[in-house]
Amino acid sequence: MNAPVRLPATGRRVLVSGASxxxxxxxxxxxxANGDRVAVHYGSREDEARLTLDSLAGTGHVLVGGDLSDPAGAAAIAARAADGLGGLDVLINNAAVNVPHPLAETPYEQWAELWQRHVSVNLLATANLSHLAARRMIDAASGGRIVNIGSRGAFRGEPDHPAYGATKAAVHALGQSLAVSLAPYGIGVASVAPGFFDTERVAHRLSGAEGDAIRAQSPFGRVASAEEIAAAVLWLASPMAEWASGAVLDLNGASHLRT
Structure with a gap:
């Protein structure tokens, strides 16, 4: 059995995928803001990623571009992040694809292409980045944390986004498998399963005709902020959250209750 590894509370080296x-x-x-240094990954939105980088408190942050859907691209991203930060202590698997494709309305060719795209980014890129980061943590004997961004849709279904729901369910299962296999190395792995939360990508839906119905999904009568989800991610990556390894944390304002 390996000796216990204690992760520092601040000053960690963090890779966040899809951070533009x-x-x-x-x-x-x-x-x-917690005092950590961050590698800001982007796929195609370099200008927006630079805005993220410029908004970060502190110094020592780096920008890392690349295509996560390609295994070689994922390896290059992890290498550039580790080189720029001097190692990796925390990986946040946030990058994801979510394109509507209801079966009854989607031609087969488009259906097949979108499933491949969702699997490549949402699941395989998560698996590949997790391997790449965890191997560095193991080799450094430093411990670490991996937090996956899953979804409420993995549990309640996504009729208009079935590949999204299915891949997020797989991400939850992957996280639980890795939690067991990586615990002896001091690496905790957990996932969050957010419900609807407010970002610029969905602002038009919240301000449009369906906005009231979306907010009514929660008995609080609102949707989450991105900052609320981020606060939970930060905690799951903290030294105090080791015993949460293997958990899938629901963050949906009681809009969907699992049994």
Whole structure:
């Protein structure tokens, strides 16, 4: 059995995938405000990622671009993040694809292409980045944390986004498998399962005709902020959250209750 590894509370080296805007930006900001150094990953939105980078408190943050859907691209991203930060202590798997594709309305060719795209980014990129980060943590004998951004849709179903719901369910299962296998190395792995939360990507829906119905999903009569989700991610990556390894934390304002 390996000796216990104690993760520092601040000054950690954190890679956040898909951090150009929305939840990824809020997560990067939360870690930076905590005194950690952050690698801000982006796929195609470099200008927005630079805005994220410029918004971060503290110094020593780095910008890392690349295509996570390609295994070689994921390896390059992890290497650049680790080189820029001097190692990796925390990985936040946030990057995801979520394109509507209801079965009855989606041609087969488009259906097949979108499933491949969702699996490549939402599941395989998460698995690949987790391997790449965890191997560095193991080799450094430093312990660490991996937090996956899952979804309420993994439990309640996503009729218009079935590949999204299915891949997020797989991400939850992946996180639980890794939690067991990586615990002997002092690496905790957990996931969050957010419900609807407010970002620029969904602002038009909240301000439009369906906004009231979306807010009514929760008995609080509102949706979450990205900052609320980011606060939970920050805690799951903290030294105090080791016993939460393997958990899937519901963050949906009681809009969906699992049994």
């Amino acid at each position: 805007r929305g939840l990824g930006r809020a997560v990067a900001q939360a870690f930076a």
